[in-house]
Structures are given as structure tokens and as C-alpha cells.
Amino acid sequence: MKEGDSTEELTNELLEQLTCQTVFEIPIFGGIAVDEAVVVTWIIMAVLTVLSIVFVRNLKVENPGKVQLALESVITWGSDFFEGIIGKSNRRYVPWLMTVALYLAVANLIGLAGFKPPTKDLNVTAALAIMSMILIEYSGIHKNGLKHWCVHFAKPVPVVAPIMLMEIVIRPLSLCMRLFGNMLGGFVVMELVKAVVPFLVPIPLSFYFDIFDGLLQAYVFVFLTALFMNEEME
């Protein structure tokens, strides 16, 4: 086997892994192609829903069981974390942030279960970023009013107004690209390592790229979203 052949083979395999395959088409509006990422998201949603229903049964005010205690401490930890950033008065946004964090954590780790992580698809990260953008601007308008939102672009001096306006798009763009790039890069690096040394070496690297990086990116995404919201609500 020539070296060129094996490289080409690897490239093809990587490209195939990276391409978002269309699973099926919904036969309306001239056919809507439904990607793998969306289907995997549906699977994640189903799993999360079933787990929620299973674990959240039989909640007790007194003498909670071990499962309930664990669940409560996780939720408390999450809500304390977000309330610490956006303030106790804005706790209504906390469930959304926790939902995104949970979804991202599961989506980034689902590669371990053999699925293609949805976050490797630009559609998904873009959708998440657009939702974050909407939330960031909505929280600012809801808190300080539309007039203040319009005026605040010209502060502290009107010269910065173009930059402030660009920030509306730059913030979600950076969120989107950071998440997408990290997941894609991690995946590519892992594939290359596996192609070069398929034995033992990928294990510690897999812990870093598949597990740690995935959780870290989930954390960074919701952390920055909360931070931007807090900035907007000042």
C-alpha cells in the first residue's frame, strides 16, 4: 500500500465523518432535509425527558431519597452558579441556561456512545448562538426598557456605537464558532491520533478531547451567555 493511498483513505474517512448526512426528508415545502444532528438531538431530548420523568417521580418534602438528594444538589449547584452571575432577581432565565448546559454536556459526550455529536454540525451551534443572542438582547430590553436598549449603544461615547452594534452579532458568532471549532478540532485531532497510534495512546487523549473538552465547552458556552446577559442588564 502506498503512503498516498492511506492518506487519501484517512481524508475520505474524516470527511465522511464530518459531513452531516441527511437522514430523511420531510415531504413538505418541496422536501425538508433532516440532518443527522437533528435526529441525534431528538434522541438526546427523548433520553433527557425519560430520565427526568423517571428520576423526578415521588419527590418528597421530608426524608428525600438518595436520588432526589443528588438531583437536588445538582440543580441547586447549577442555579446558584447562574444566579451568582446574573443576579437573584433574574432567576427566571436560569432554567433556560441550565437546559442549554445539560443539552451541550450530553451532546458533546454522546460521541462516546457511538453517535455523531450534534455540536459538530454548524447548524446546531449556530442555532444555540442565535438563541443566546435573542436571550441576551431580550434580557436587556426586558430589564431596562426598549429606550435604554437603543440608547446604550452610544455609551460611554457615541463614537463606539458601531462597535457596540457589531457586538450584537459578534457575541453569538464567537459563541457559535468557539463551540463548533473546539468540537471539530478535538474530533479531528483524535481521529489523527487514532490513525497514527491506534493503541493505548488515544486513551488519555480521549479523556481530554472527548470528555474534558466537551464539558468545558458546555460550561464556557453557558457561562459566557450568562455573562453577556448580565452585561446587557446593567
Next chain:
Amino acid sequence: MLRIDFNLVLTMINLVILFLILRKFLFRPIMNIMEKREAMISDGLKNAEDSQNQALELKSQYEEKLKGAGEESSQMIERARQEAKAEYDRILQDAGAEADRLMKSARETVDIEREQALRDMKSQVASLAMEAARKVLMDEGPGAGGRTAYDQFLKEAGDPHDRTEE
């Protein structure tokens, strides 16, 4: 990989649906249960505080009552002492009056007896004098000598009282 199409919208819809599902099945129930527990705990603390306050109030009431009882008992003792004193005084006074009365009656009896004795003596003296006079008269016969002897006798034996009585 690098294409943006309708899947973006699908993903956004998915996210919103996931949010609604998780809020209904995960966050709301757990937050509710934790709020309930918090309310229960704060209720319990409040109840404990209330009962403590009540107990303290009762305690102060009892202390007040106890103090009142002490005062009342000391008042009672004081009153009893005063009554006893009054009784004592009265008895003492009665005894004094009785003693006075006894003394007075005794003195009266003594006076009466002395008067009686005096009267007896006077009558005896008179008879003696008569006897003596008769004797003198019989010895010397009637005359001035007898008369002077009688006067002399009277002078020697008589009492100023007797003269006034005579």
C-alpha cells in the same frame, strides 16, 4: 459540516421544546419541592420562636404572680402583727385598769376599817374618860380641881378630829 440550512430552524425548535419539557418535568418539580421544604423549615423555626416567646411570657407572668404572693404574705404577717400588738395593748390596759380598781377598792376597805377602828376607839376612850373622871370626882370631890383634871385629860388624850366632831 459547513452549511447552514433549514436544520438550524429545526434545532432552534428542538431547543425550545427541550426547554419546555425539562422545565415541566425537571426544574419546576425540584424547585417546587425545595421551596416547599424551605417554607416548612422556616415555618418550623417561626413556630419554635413563637412558642419560646409564649413560654417566656408565661414565665414572666408567673414571676409577677409569685412576687405578688410574697407581697401579700408579708402584708398578712404585718397585719397579724398589728392585731397581736393591739390585743396585747388592750390586755395590758385592762390589766392595769383592773389593778387600779382593786387598789382603789382595797384602799377604800382600809379606810372604812380604820374609820371603824377609830370610832370604836373613840367610844372606848370616852367611856374610859368617863370612868377616870368619875374616879377623880369620887376621890377629891366636886371642885375646880376635878374640872382641871378633866380638861387636862382631854388635852392629853383627845384628837383634833374629836374636837371638831364634838
